[in-house]
Amino acid sequence: MTPWRVLLTRPAEESTALAAALSDAGIFSSSLPLLETAPLALTGEQQAVFRDLGRYCAVIVVSKPAARLAVQLLDQPWPQLPWFSVGAATAQVLADHGLDVHYPKTGDDSEALLELAALREAVARPGARVLILRGEGGRELLAQRLREQGASVDYLELYRRFLPAYAVGELARRIQLERLNGLVVSSGQGLLHLHALAGPDWPRMAQLPLFVPSPRVLEMARDAGAEKVVDCRGASAAALLVALRSHDAATL
Known part of the structure; x- marks a missing residue:
């Protein structure tokens, strides 16, 4: 299977814990928190x-x-x-x-x-x-x-x-620099913030596999134009790992 290199968008503390779980499973991740409270x-x-x-x-x-x-x-x-x-x-x-x-x-x-x-x-x-x-x-x-x-x-x-402040184009820059091939959101609000931060780059971002936590967020993602959406049936690290292992980055 083609190795996944995914973008995590949870709040910083949660992304750190999720990144550690993914690393233990041999999966590379990069964190760009899109949801703070x-x-x-x-x-x-x-x-x-x-x-x-x-x-x-x-x-x-x-x-x-x-x-x-x-x-x-x-x-x-x-x-x-x-x-x-x-x-x-x-x-x-x-x-x-x-x-x-x-x-x-x-x-x-x-x-x-x-x-x-x-x-x-x-x-x-x-x-x-x-x-x-x-x-x-x-x-x-x-x-x-x-x-x-x-x-x-x-x-x-x-x-x-709220969406943390990032420089224009930061999302696209991160994806290109770290050769990411998948995006992860943990809530509907996180998806909205991803879409907002992408701005004019969204049509290109929408072609990347997008992992979401529920059928509701899956429908939101499809309505926004995301082309390859995977419902993890949960927001936990275990649910994400199952979804990543069940799909090949090269074929999704």
């Missing part, structure tokens, strides 16, 4: 949500930044209610602080989370109310499906996402 200032009303978590039957945390900020806001003793996350890495942040966390063992997306028996049981209760902790925007499908099951859903947005 900044905490949002919470109003008194929003802070009060954490003092009254007992009114919810479940709390869903959709990302590691949301998990890190949530545990900073929680007071002891923590409410005894089920917590849920989309993936294992987010769950670990919460579990490290003593919270009871459920997450799908296969698939790192909203669809997999919605299939969890524990979540279905929680929202089946009369008057079920769910709190979703997230960044600005995103995960609308999750709330929609929960409401269809009869639950009331509240959002608490803890951070905003």
Whole structure:
């Protein structure tokens, strides 16, 4: 198989960990973080949500930044209610602080989370109310499906996402300089930032194999004009490695 040389676009800390896992598997990667986060200032009303978590039957945390900020806001003793996350890495942040966390063992997306028996049981209760902790925007499908099951859903947005500043043409320069033959994004927002940073170079970038974490992001990528999109069925290093090993860079 033709060796992969891929561009990682996660936040710097996450890209470092992912790059190490790829290196151990003999895969070259280059990191160009396209997604950074900044905490949002919470109003008194929003802070009060954490003092009254007992009114919810479940709390869903959709990302590691949301998990890190949530545990900073929680007071002891923590409410005894089920917590849920989309993936294992987010769950670990919460579990490290003593919270009871459920997450799908296969698939790192909203669809997999919605299939969890524990979540279905929680929202089946009369008057079920769910709190979703997230960044600005995103995960609308999750709330929609929960409401269809009869639950009331509240959002608490803890951070905003932004594209770091790069020089014009930096993306194309990196790809050419390091002879990269694949691109990796871990979220829909990451894909949007990739498209934005590419600018007029996007038609050429769109010809490179693009590895995405879910069917939703796959559709977004195709709508944007990406020609060779691979759904890794998860955002973990293990899911990416399976996808890379299942495809040949020369034929994809």
